[in-house]
Amino acid sequence: xxxxxxxxxxxQIKNEIVTEVVNNFHNKGLSAPHVAAxxxxxxxxxxxxxxxxxxxxxxxxxxxxxYKYPANISEEKLLDVVDFLNADPDIHGFIxxxxxxxxxxxxxxxxxxxxxxxIDGFHPVNIGKMVLGLPCFxxxxxxxxxxxxxxxxxxxxxxNCVVLGRSHIVGTPISVLLxxxxxxxxxxxxxxxxxxxxxxxxxxxxxILIVAMGRHGFVTAGMVKKDAVVIDVGIHRIPSxxxxxxxxxxxxxxxxxxxxxCSYITPVxxxxxxxxxxxxxxxxxxxxxxxxx
Numbered sequence: 164x165x166x167x168x169x170x171x172x173x174x175q176i177k178n179e180i181v182t183e184v185v186n187n188f189h190n191k192g193l194s195a196p197h198v199a200a201x202x203x204x205x206x207x208x209x210x211x212x213x214x215x216x217x218x219x220x221x222x223x224x225x226x227x228x229x230y231k232y233p234a235n236i237s238e239e240k241l242l243d244v245v246d247f248l249n250a251d252p253d254i255h256g257f258i259x260x261x262x263x264x265x266x267x268x269x270x271x272x273x274x275x276x277x278x279x280x281x282i283d284g285f286h287p288v289n290i291g292k293m294v295l296g297l298p299c300f301x302x303x304x305x306x307x308x309x310x311x312x313x314x315x316x317x318x319x320x321x322x323n324c325v326v327l328g329r330s331h332i333v334g335t336p337i338s339v340l341l342x343x344x345x346x347x348x349x350x351x352x353x354x355x356x357x358x359x360x361x362x363x364x365x366x367x368x369x370x371i372l373i374v375a376m377g378r379h380g381f382v383t384a385g386m387v388k389k390d391a392v393v394i395d396v397g398i399h400r401i402p403s404x405x406x407x408x409x410x411x412x413x414x415x416x417x418x419x420x421x422x423x424x425c426s427y428i429t430p431v432x433x434x435x436x437x438x439x440x441x442x443x444x445x446x447x448x449x450x451x452x453x454x455x456x
Contacts, residue, residue, distance in 0.1 A: 164422050165315075167394065167429045169307070172314045173437035177223050180444055184224040187452065196451035197226040198282070198444075199248055199257035203241065203267070204234035209260045216258075219440045225447065228254070238267045242275055249277040256282035256450035258443070261332075282446035285331070293336060296343055298454070300446045305337040307438025308373065308394055309347050315427065317371070317392055320349040325366050327382070327415070328375035329356040333396050337373055362386070374415040384420040393421055393428045396435050 188195050198220055200213045213229060220227035230244060241259075248257045257280055263269045273281075278288035284300035292299035301309075312319060324341050328334035334354060342352040350371065355362050366372055366386040374382050375396035387393060397415030405411075414431030422428050429435055 164425055165427050167311050167315055167392075167427050167434060169311060169429060169434040169437040172311060173441040175314075176310070176441045176445065177219070180223040180441075180448055183448060189224070194253070195224050195226050196256075196447050197228070197254050198447045199228040199230060199254050201230045201232070201241070201244055201248070201257065201259040203232050203236055203260070203263055206262070209262070213260055215440055216443060219444055220447075223444055225444065234264045236264075236267075238271070241267060241272060245272060245275045249275075249280060254280070256280045256447045258283045280450060282443055282450055284336075284446065290331070290336070294339055294343075296345065300449070301340070301442075302332055302336045303442040303446065304333045304375075304396060304435060304439045305340055306442040306445070307435060308337055308396075309340055310442065311394070311429070311435075311438055312347050312371075317427065319347050319371065322350045322370040323368050324350040324352045324371040324373070325369035326352060326354045326373045326375070327356075327362070327366070328377065328396070329354055330375065333375040334373075337375075341371075376415050378415055379413055380415070380417045382416040382421060384417065384424055387421050387424050389424050390426040391424070393425045394435065395429050395431050398431055398436060 184195055200216060202209060202213050217227045217229065245259065248254055259272050261269060263272065273285045274287060276286055278286045281289055281300055284302040289299040293301055319341060326334050326338045338352045338354045341348055341350040353365055355365055363386045366382065367388050369388065369391055371392045372387060373394045373396065377397060379399040379401065393416060395414035395416040399413050400410040401413045402409065403411040412432045418431065
């Protein structure tokens with residue numbers, strides 16, 4: 164078994180981004196890429212993600228701004244914020260951190276974002292271009308998964324790939340990316356969800372298994388065939404008396420037992436998480452270089 168070390172690969176990519184920022188921005192007297200995040204409310208996971216994004220931006224020489232608003236902000240006011248960021252020429256790309264409070268229509272907010280600044284890759288224009296194989300911003304987590312597959316030289320052509328979870332953030336985009344005609348595609352993809360029957364019989368046929376169910380320890384060793392590649396997108400805080408924080412981070416996969424059977428597996432933490440952040444940075448760099456048309 165080999166670990167798909169997301170932290171290692173993310174650090175390599177950050178160094179590559181630093182070089183690009185120095186060569187294509189600083190050395191030419193241009194301002195560094197400027198990334199903004201809109202944070203509504205005080206959800207701990209959202210705050211942690213935005214803090215991680217800020218830290219990563221500083222590490223690669225980006226400018227980072229965070230616009231924080233109370234949970235009771237009106238939908239109209241939040242749309243005004245999006246309009247302001249769309250119009251600001253100094254901001255190359257931005258995200259509106261999800262989830263949003265229940266009184267706000269998240270899809271309406273996403274659709275208001277300028278597709279050329281939509282570094283999350285959630286706007287229908289970017290999703291549509293992704294499906295067609297056109298240049299676009301790809302959602303960060305699926306993009307990070309493809310990058311891991313690339314950097315570890317994992318073959319996807321003709322392989323049976325099973326994706327557990329059909330969210331528009333992870334499951335659906337990664338199923339599209341793996342099935343389309345491309346270097347790290349050409350797989351035969353099965354997309355499972357809460358209405359799928361006998362999931363274990365499906366996962367046992369997977370050469371590549373991507374798990375984004377949001378259920379701690381859902382995938383057990385009996386659900387995985389020998390030498391499969393297992394990519395765990397889940398992350399959960401599990402109470403633990405053995406850590407200073409009082410919890411441990413675990414994924415959707417029973418790592419201790421599944422890792423004994425597979426050829427490659429992502430750890431949690433340190434697998435997909437760091438790749439999500441660095442993929443967002445890559446999207447922001449493309450936005451700043453006007454590579455998306």
